[in-house]
Amino acid sequence: MEIYENLMMGFGFALSFENLLFALLGAFIGTLLGAMPGIGPSTALALMLPVTFGMNPSTALVMLVAIYSGVMFGGRIPAILINTPGDSNAVVTTFDGYPLMQQGRGAQAMGLSALCSFIGGILAVIVLTVAGPYIARAAVQFGPAEIFALVVFGLSTVVGLGGKSLWKGLTMAFLGALLGTIGPEITAGEIRFAIFQELRGGLNFVAVVIGLFGLAEVLVRIEKSVVITQGKSGLTLKDMILSARDLGRYIPSIMRSFIIGTAVGLLPGAGGTLSTFLAYGAEKGISKEPQKFGKGAMEGVIASETSDNASANASLIPLMSLGIPGSGGTAILLAALVMYGLQPGPLLFTRSPDVTWTVIASLYISMTMLLITNIVAIPLLMRMVYFSNGFMNGIIVAFCFVGAFALSFSVFEIWLVIAFGILGYAIRKLDYPAAPLILALVLAPIGENAISRTLMLTQGEISFFLGRPVALVLFALSCVVLFYPVIRRVFRAARHLRFS
């Protein structure tokens, strides 16, 4: 009942003209950016975050969340049309989406994938609405020891599940956390590592993100000369509509993929890409015609799109209820919460219920808007992507620079963007994961605050953690997630020895 009342309050705010307008704008911009090859949720949010300066927190977050969801929708467009995924989450969509396009069923694939994205996303928002407050209520009991353990767990899962190499992930996490220590120390306010006057307040997170994702993306696109070769001829609205019979046939696939997507999304760091591969594998395994997968099976597109959107919205659950972001995109949303003076974590639901429930209610609205936008406006969006492709890079850089300047009205932030843009380009070229760096940068102050408070309370006694079962379980889980490949190798070797 309490959830219902809060949700209605959220809808009351979210349905104001201003919020509706910015949700629609966010949905449109998000889809457009998502449809551009290489631009994922992190880049899109990094580019658009400065645009929300000056807005009130609710409206800004409504717009950012709509952009976040819009990118998820938009990623599938180039995947189906030109075999180029908008981001890594849409890679699996290309397996069957593009063959369907070649067979002349592209319009149906576009329509069905939009519907699946909507169903997967909206069901995950329902899970967030119901489970979020309960998780937050349980987490309110957490002391600094548990919060520190939670930060370690969040980072471990991102490092352990996020990339191919454990050590490259760890390097990025350590670097991000180290950069997070620049500026005033939490307890006494002592300024650390401020080699420039402008760093005395700490490294500006938004400038780092704009560089790492926005500028680095431009450099990659410039080097590889990413060009859309698809003609401007689009798809017609009529072709995208599916019959009720066809839809009924696909419902079990949609539900299975939603469950997989939500389960993976709840786990910080697992990410949408993993969920799409898992859902695709599950559908292929269950199918009576697995040989059709990869050659134009609708179930393949359904699995990828439903799980991707379910996972994206489910990852908002740990973000909003625990303050632990699970990906680069949700880390930027966390930074936006902090920027607007909100305290992310379990207290978000109790201290800022108006903003929290407005954001949740706006998710329902923006998902509905996205469904409509993605069916009605696809031909228009495709034309826009086609025409803007030839000159988009310069515009992105200009947006990056103006956005960075607007952070503190200082050219220093632009230099910071350039430095992190070059670093971002290098880490992409060398296959280092960027998500642990961003997450560690955001979580470092929270972690430092928690460990400092714990050590102050216990006079430096680390053994204090032994008396905190929740923290101990989280540390144990962190070790398992982090060293799972090593543990698996040891078990395999032991089994091999036993048999031989």
Added chain:
Amino acid sequence: VILSRIVNICFALFLMSIGMVFFWNSFSYGYWASYGPGAALLPRWLSGGLVIASLFVIFSDRKYDAEFSLSSKGLLKIITAVSFICATVIMVPFIGLIPSLAIFMLCFSFFLEGNSILLSVLVSLLTSLFLFFVFGVLLGVQFPEMYFF
């Protein structure tokens, strides 16, 4: 393969050197204060961790070395793009942010993206006006106007 290995090692060494610089600098702060943990506690552990993780990347992570490839054309484009970008920021104190970005977009579109001069001028002008309207007018950002504007 050798080039990939060298580039991967160089980058890991670069990260390690960052860790070492932070580790060294952390000694200028207190590790433990009268009230509890000092300013150096976390940075010292983290920089130590960065150095160790970088060493592992160098010595035990060979199979995860990224296949490094960069054509001379790609390299030239990157160098040109970064030069344009740096030149733009250097120009800001002299001609202001928005005019610098307008020139940057014009050059970027014409030289790097191979668009016609007409399209490049149009894109740079329209985008500059849009940026000025959104950030300068709607959001009230005070752009540096400097000597000429």
